[in-house]
Amino acid sequence: MSAKQTIAARAALELRDGQIINLGIGLPTLIANYVPDDVDVIIQTENGAIGVGPAPEPGCEDRDRANAGNQPITLVAGGSYFDSATSFGMIRGGHLDATFLGTLQVDGDGNIANWIVPGKMLAGMGGAMDLVTGAKSVYIVTEHCSKDGSSKLMRRCTFPLTGAAEADVIITERALFRRRPGEGFVLEEVAVGYGLDDIAACTDMSYAVAGDVKLDAYGEAPPEQA
Amino acid sequence: MPRNKVIPIAEAMAHIRSGMSIAVGGFIGQGDPLTLIDHLKTMDVRNLTVYENDAGYRERGVVELVRQSKIRKIVASHVGTTPEIGRAMNEGRLEVEPTPQGTLAEMMRCGGAGLGGFLTPTGVGTVAEEGKQLMELGGRQYILVPALRCDVALIRAHAGDTWGNLVYRGTSRNFNVPAATCADYVIAEVENLYTLGELDPNAIHTSGIFVDAVVRANIDYCVVREEALNG
Numbered sequence: 001m002s003a004k005q006t007i008a009a010r011a012a013l014e015l016r017d018g019q020i021i022n023l024g025i026g027l028p029t030l031i032a033n034y035v036p037d038d039v040d041v042i043i044q045t046e047n048g049a050i051g052v053g054p055a056p057e058p059g060c061e062d063r064d065r066a067n068a069g070n071q072p073i074t075l076v077a078g079g080s081y082f083d084s085a086t087s088f089g090m091i092r093g094g095h096l097d098a099t100f101l102g103t104l105q106v107d108g109d110g111n112i113a114n115w116i117v118p119g120k121m122l123a124g125m126g127g128a129m130d131l132v133t134g135a136k137s138v139y140i141v142t143e144h145c146s147k148d149g150s151s152k153l154m155r156r157c158t159f160p161l162t163g164a165a166e167a168d169v170i171i172t173e174r175a176l177f178r179r180r181p182g183e184g185f186v187l188e189e190v191a192v193g194y195g196l197d198d199i200a201a202c203t204d205m206s207y208a209v210a211g212d213v214k215l216d217a218y219g220e221a222p223p224e225q226a
Numbered sequence: 227m228p229r230n231k232v233i234p235i236a237e238a239m240a241h242i243r244s245g246m247s248i249a250v251g252g253f254i255g256q257g258d259p260l261t262l263i264d265h266l267k268t269m270d271v272r273n274l275t276v277y278e279n280d281a282g283y284r285e286r287g288v289v290e291l292v293r294q295s296k297i298r299k300i301v302a303s304h305v306g307t308t309p310e311i312g313r314a315m316n317e318g319r320l321e322v323e324p325t326p327q328g329t330l331a332e333m334m335r336c337g338g339a340g341l342g343g344f345l346t347p348t349g350v351g352t353v354a355e356e357g358k359q360l361m362e363l364g365g366r367q368y369i370l371v372p373a374l375r376c377d378v379a380l381i382r383a384h385a386g387d388t389w390g391n392l393v394y395r396g397t398s399r400n401f402n403v404p405a406a407t408c409a410d411y412v413i414a415e416v417e418n419l420y421t422l423g424e425l426d427p428n429a430i431h432t433s434g435i436f437v438d439a440v441v442r443a444n445i446d447y448c449v450v451r452e453e454a455l456n457g
Contacts, residue, residue, distance in 0.1 A: 046327065047253045048397045064384070064396030070254055070283065070307070073397075081396055083403035083431070084253070084279070085335040088328025092348060115324075122315060122322060123306030124280075125354075130328035133348045164351025 001220050003143050003173035006191065009034040010218045011100060011141050011171050015041050019097040022046060022131055025069040028100040028141055044096060046127040048087050051079020068127065091127065092134040099135035101128060103142045105157045108184050108206040110167040112140060113159035125162060132163035144172035144202055153177075153205035173219065175199045177207055186210050189217035228389035228422060231440045238439035239265050241411045242378050247275045249334055249374070249405040251381035254307045255283035257398030259382040260445040261415040266291060266380075275299045277334070277374060279327060279401050281308040286447065292320055303327035326354055329371055331404050336373035338407020338436070343372040379409035382443060383432070386416030387423075390437025391430045399431060406436045415443040 001009070004027050012034035015021070020042045023029050032052075035041060043052040045067040052067060053074040061072035075081075082090075090096065103114040112132055115125040132138050142152055153170065170177040176189040185207040190199055196209065239262065242248065252258030263282075267290055274297045281289040281300060289308040291297050299321040305311040314320035325333075326348045336344050345368035349355055359370040381402040384395035392414055394402055406412055414437050 045397070047256065048400050062396060064256065064398040066256055066397055068253075070256070081394075081399055083394075083399045084327065084331040084401045085404045088331050092328055092346065121306075121309070121312035122324065123312075124302060124304035124324045125326055126304040127327040129326040129352060129354060130348045133350075134328075161352045 004030060006173045006219045007141050007143070007171055010176065010189075010191075011139060012036065013218075014098070014139065014169065014171075015039050016097075017041075020044060020050070020095065022091070022096055022099045022135065024099070024101040024128070024131075027102050029069070029071075031100055031141070044087075044090065045073070046084075046087050046091060046131070048083060049073070049075060049079060049081050050090075051076045053079070088127070088130050091130045094134055094136060096131075096135040098137040098139060099131040100139045100141050101131065103140050103152065103162075105152055105154045105159055106140050106142070106167050106170055106205070107154045107157045110165040110179055110185075111157045112138070112162045112167050113157040114162050116160050118159060128162050132166040138163070138166050138168045140167050140170045142170070142172055144174045151202055151204040153203045155204045155206065174202065176217070177205075183208055187213055189214045191219035192216045192221050193219065228434060230388045231390050231434070231437060232388050232419065233439050233441070235261070235265050235441045238413045238441055239269065241413075242266065242269065242271055242274075244271045245273045246271075246377040247277065249376040249379040249409050250276055250278035250288060251379070251400065251402030251405040252278065252282075252287070253397070253400040254280050254304075255286065255447070256396075257382050257394065257400055257402050258282060258287050258447075259380045259413075259415050259443075260286065260447050261382070261441065261443045262380040262413055263287060263290065264445060266296070267294060272296055273298045275301070277301045277330065277376060277405075279330065280304050281311045283307050285310075295319065299323065301325050301330065303330055329354070331401060333371060333374035334401070334404035334408040337375045338404065341373050343370055345370055374408050376409040377411065379405045379412040380415075381406050381412065381432075382415045383417070385418045385420060385425060386414055386437075386440055387420045387425050387434070388440065389422060390414055390432075390434035390440050391425055392416065392432040392434075392437065393425060393429055394431050403432060406432045411438050412436055413439045413441065415441050417443045
């Protein structure tokens, strides 16, 4: 399993039957591949559909049926389409149970920075600011470190924010942190192949360690140990 | 009887003049009014300000007008699908005002609904609040966002009748609905044109009350299929 697959598989275990969720572009989209068999979730896409189903067979793409990343989609029975003002009414109005987003940076106060790297080509925030503000739970699903090895879990975000104090759960290929009222982020799970010291060494964000922290909680043992 | 608003594209588009503000429907190619944009490419106008979710997809859409230096400023939520926009911005040829997607949709909706503006929690504590008034209501912070009114709106629908009642298809509905309401002169390109009474009144997404001109869409662009082919 790649790091991204490990993250997506663990994130999927957070899903509860009947939840309505929005998956960001990229890594978060993979979560749909790992939804447990006994869990039924409804996927909203902010460009205007609810009830997103599996990708269509090649050749069966519909020109007017795509997600916010322009990937062709299908709709499950009971799904529907709507306009952008209605879609963001759903999102800001608290009608989504959870949103799963990647990030550039996240910090111990729950600040999220995922829409712009100063000095780099501008893309834009898209619907991310609305999603982190409106969804009941905000999951940050991200690789623990940047390509240069620095921690994406920062002491303090340095890039412009997407949302202030909005992150609820951080899931990386190495660890899971959950923000608890009055306590900040708490390390609840450590993935196979890592120890508490490893997590401390690669995490700039301040956090507490849960009394019942689970070691070897998810992920797969590296091949050489198997 | 509701009057016939089907007119030649040149007559409709002649309402656009230099310096105007234009709301554009569509979402990175889904439901983009490409017939109208193609016509605008042939017109001698400059200094336009465009309000749209994005600037199109790859080389297609409003980005083509940026390449022609017709546009001064774009207010959009995401321009990452059209690299030319970033280049134009970095070279000082274009001003881009990033705006949260839900905020942009609601600016259009409020402008079309006669409201002065709205209070949104989106973007509090971020650059989205820069230059805007903050208000506290019920213990929560909000950004006061003024409503949007534009000179012209360009939209696309799957079906329309001669009075401008419109039906969209799938995820091509998106910003076409709010954009249709917020401009003084609204031009709709329709893929399929019907006579009065042929469209089911229960199924109309945009009432003809909002639409000033109807033209036939002649661009058959399928961004989804292109994406599937190009990966």
